Amino acid sequence: xxxxxxSPEDYINQVPEERQEALxxxxxxxxxxxxxxxxxxxxxxxxxxYVPHSTYPDGYHCDPKTPLPFMSFASQKNSVNLYHSGIYxxxxxxxxxxxxxxxxxxxxxxxxxxxxxxxxxDEIPFDLIAELCKKLTPNEWIEVYETxxxxx
Numbered sequence: 001x002x003x004x005x006x007s008p009e010d011y012i013n014q015v016p017e018e019r020q021e022a023l024x025x026x027x028x029x030x031x032x033x034x035x036x037x038x039x040x041x042x043x044x045x046x047x048x049x050y051v052p053h054s055t056y057p058d059g060y061h062c063d064p065k066t067p068l069p070f071m072s073f074a075s076q077k078n079s080v081n082l083y084h085s086g087i088y089x090x091x092x093x094x095x096x097x098x099x100x101x102x103x104x105x106x107x108x109x110x111x112x113x114x115x116x117x118x119x120x121x122d123e124i125p126f127d128l129i130a131e132l133c134k135k136l137t138p139n140e141w142i143e144v145y146e147t148x149x150x151x152x
Contacts, residue, residue: 003075008040008047015075022080022121023047026073026129033130037138038070046074046083051138061149070141071133079110079117080124086136088114089144093135097128104128 005011012023027047031040039052043066051068053059060066073082086093097116101109104125110117118124136144 002045005042005045007042011042011047019075019080019121022124023073023075025126026080026082026124029126029130030071030073030133033133034071035134035137039067043067043069043072046072048072051142055138056142068142068145070136070138076117079119080121082116082118082129083114084116084132085114085141086144087111087116087132089148090136093132096135097132100128100131101125 003011003014005014008027012020012027015023027040030049034049037051037055038049040047040049042048043050048069049071050066051070053067056068058064058068060068069085071082071084071086073080084093087097088094098109098111104127105123107120107123110119
């Protein structure tokens with residue numbers, strides 16, 4: 001589902017009421033645990049966290065006017081989805097998350113390359129997401145990103 005939001009608050013206010021509290025909590029957990037230097041805003045129609053142009057003037061290679069994306073979340077038709085670039089780009093973080101997930105949630109992990117889908121908002125593992133947020137600083141993410149770009 002696409003929302004035409006202009007701010008994270010606006011986004012949350014547009015999602016179905018039964019998901020709003022979970023999204024507010026998810027946002028609070030991310031903001032409390034993401035290392036300093038990332039900024040929050042709307043990116044790609046979702047609540048996004050990115051490296052601002054003031055830190056990384058080159059921006060995202062696909063569209064240099066866009067700040068370098070890192071993490072985001074969205075309310076979709078059947079789930080709340082969390083996107084984390086580190087899970088996609090760094091096998092060590094991916095493996096850590098996959099191994100830790102069963103310790104925090106009874107439901108089977110539903111995950112794509114960078115997308116984690118939560119079909120039940122009352123089963124979002126907020127403590128695990130808090131730990132995931134701490135795994136990369138903006139400078140570490142820039143280094144991973146630039147290394148990947150050089151390989152292509």
